[in-house]
Structures are given as C-alpha cells and as structure tokens.
Amino acid sequence: MNKVAKKIVLKTRKQVYGDMLGNNASLFQGEGFEFAELREYVYGDDVRKIDWKTTAKLGKPFVKVYKEERELNVVVVTMMSGSMYFGTVKQKSDIAAEVVATLGFSAVRNADLFSHMIFADRLYTLSKPSKKLFSVHKAIEEVLEFDPLGKVGDYQALVEILNNRLKKKALLFIISDFVGEIDLKLLSKKHDVFAVMVRDRFEEDPSELGYLRLIDMETKQSFEGNIDTGTLKNYKKALLKNDHRLYEQFKKQGIRFTKIYTHDDPVIKLMKGMRK
Template identity: 85%
Template sequence: MLGNNASMFQGEGFEFTELREYVYGDDVRKIDWKTTAKLGKPFVKIYKEERELNVVVVSMLGGSTYFGTVKQKSDIIAEVAGTLGFSAVKNADLFSHMIFADKLYDLSKPSKKLFSVNRAVENIVDFEPIGKEGDFKALVETLNNRLKKKALLFILSDFVGDVDLKLLSKKHDVFAVIVRDKFEEEPSELGYLRLIDMETKQSFEGNIDSGTLKNYKKALLKNDEKLYKQFKKHGIRFTKVYTHEDGALKLMKSMRR
C-alpha cells in the first residue's frame, strides 16, 4: 500500500501547498522565479502529491449480457461493479458509475458515499438489456467528451464485436473486465432449433451442428486475438471472469498480479 492506494493504482498529479526559501539540494526546477525576483532571494514551490483516485466503472449492458448457464453475465457485472465501488469508497476515492449499451442510460456523479455504490448495483440489476446493442464506438466518444479528469477506468463487458479503446488509453488508466459464460466459448451441438438474438429481438431457425460450431469458434477466436493484441499494444490491463466463478475473488486476484 502507498498512502491509501495500492502502488499500481496510485494517484497522479501534484497540488501546490506553499512557498519556502530555497535551501541547498532543492530541485532548481521548482524555483518560483516571480517570487524570487520580488524578494531578491530564491524561493521554491512545495507540492503535495495527490493520492485521490477518480474511479469510473462502466457497465456495458447490451442484449448479449442477458445470458448465462450458471448466472447471467449481467449479474456478474453487477457483482464486479459493486466490488470496485466499495473498494473505491473504502480507499476514500471518488466513485462514479455509467450504464451504456447503444447509448448512455445512466451516469452517477462522483461520490465517496456507500449509497452511490448501492445505487449503481441496483441500477444494473433493474436494467433491461434485451433489445439493446452494445456500441463501443459511441461509448468511447461519450467517455472522451464527459471524462475531463484522468480516471482509473474499468469497463465491464463481454467484449464481443468492434472494440477500439486506443483513444481512452491515451488519457486514462483503462482496465477491461471481460465477462463470459463457458458455454459461449465451448458450446455443444444443439441440433435444429429456434434462437433469439437478444440485441435485435429477432428470431431465427438453424441447425447447430459441428460445422456451425467450428465457424462460430473460429470467429470468436479471431475476435479475442484482435482484442488482446489491442490491449497489449495500448497498455490496457484486463482479466476474464466466467459466470460460474466468484467475480469479486477473480478480480482481486487479477489486480494483485
């Protein structure tokens, strides 16, 4: 621990506190030349390092999160958001939460109060994701416009689709939490059946045989390879949580690493 925060997530920036006369060994770059000129002897600016973090948690709740063989992916997202929120509040950091899908649905003001975490979890649980498609391009644009202060930004999603977080990683410390169900990555043959697309609400019939599954797995693998390559390139940390796992425990283990 460093101050209130773990060293890997320490706050950044400095807050001016006072002026004092220069003593041998002080950093000359901290000399206040205006004051020095007025008083005729060198003075330096003293700063206090800022430790307060701006923790922002974004829950991407498109229709695809309405799925799970053990728990719904949206339930895991609620658990992770709650864990991050309570951790932030305990560390006396600012916490804010956003619900996004095809557009912004909810945004809380930065707070250090427990009720803000409770409200965030309740809003996730009450949110209706069916019929909403996750739009990462719109999310990036919204966050870039609304987040003026550098944030420790957690994005919770299943991360399937066109995802580009490059712009956000330049300004913020981004941590991606990938929430999946094992059946999504290792599905079994289901035969001929009718399915419903939870993002569009459209139904279709098809034969879920070995050939279909092979093409599906290939597409998902391509999606993930592109995703991980982008994360590595732009310094975005990430972890994956499955619906049969303890979301809070998995997240804490990943953060320690």
C-alpha cells in the first residue's frame, strides 16, 4: 500500500471508528429497517413513529412498526472518467478515494456487506460483497492506482450494468462529478440511490485565463483559445443548466445527494448529507 493510500486509511478509520462517528450507530442510521405494519398506539411508544395520516383518518393514534433487516447491501460505484483528473486543492480522484474509504469502513463497522466498482467508459473493477477491512483497503488502492485519462464516462452503460448485476436491493452510492447526460431513474426504482458529487470550486467559478492551450482529460484532445469573460459566461451557463437538470431529476426520483469540494472533509459532508 502506497503512502497516499495509507494516509487515507489512517485518517478515515480514525474518523469512522473514533469520536466523529463513534457515538452514532452508523453513518447509514435509519437505513437498516423496513416497514412491517401499523398498530394502535400503546403508552410508552416512540411518538416519532406515529403515522399522523392514519391517525387523522381513524381518529386514534397509530404507530409504524419496523423490522430490522439482517444487513445492508452497500454498493459504492466510483465513476472514474478523465474529468476526475483535476483539482486545485486535491485531485477529485483523491477525494473519491476518501469517500470510498469512509463508506467502506462505515459498512464494515456496521456489519453490512460492502462492494466497490470502478466504471468509466466500461466496467473496470467489481469486488465481491464483503465485511472485511481488506476489501476497503483494496478499493482505496484501486481508485488511487486507476488512470482516468482518456476515458469518457458512459452513464447509460453504468445504469445497464448495475441494473443487470445488482439482484438484491442495495444502498447504492455513485461517486462522480456528474457532468453529462445522466438518468438514474431505472436504478432509483429498485435501489436506495445516493449521489456523491465531487467538484472543485474552480470548475464552477473559473477566472479569466487569457489565451492558452488546454487538454480535454477525457478525449486527450488539445485546443487553443482565449478564455475571456464571454467564454466563461457561456461555460458557467452550461454547467448551471446541467446541474439544474440533475437536481430536478434527483428530486423527482427521490435520490439523495451531497456535493463535496476538493477542499472539504468528505466525512463531515457525508454525515450531513446522510442525515438530511
């Protein structure tokens, strides 16, 4: 294991097993239960479990009864297209590795099944579901060692692969910068989908750079041009349109999400996102 991977392992394990998450049942608290039935309220029941709609309809209080699932099937997908090879504070790919580590250690700590997939233009790696720490270590190394240059993210192919391979309902995390044509509707019908958007502030609010030569990290094609006010205005407009379409889709399909910038602490942002 290289130095970067060891650093991520030590940092995230300390956060997940230490004070930051140590007093919480799990980062996935509330996910491991499924609705079983309604019954009439009995003195001492948790008032937070009262079904107010049924209570109002029948004129007396009813509570929701849940049964605990044996285990969660936590599946983490890292979309490693060429655009992940960027960052002004840290590489987006390094942040993705920290997110994988946090989710992986949280799953293992909670005795849930954890599996990891790397996808770009096609499927590159897919691990078997495991409850062992080694599986998390391996996933971290795979993300850090993966070369995303020249790879275009194919979200349609990703959805098809996941739909065919994931037979059991999963708590599905997709890590990506989420730029492009994306439709997760099919996955959201079967799985509990959580989108983790990894961005750099400079991507969303770039400054004028003047005349220079740039390289597209996905296609490896280079081009020259003047990055002036007009160019930046059109770029920001296109990105805002992309994000607006994305957020509307998430809202409509019940997909939760959080955005993590390269200067953020992934654990803190994930905790806030999961608790919403």
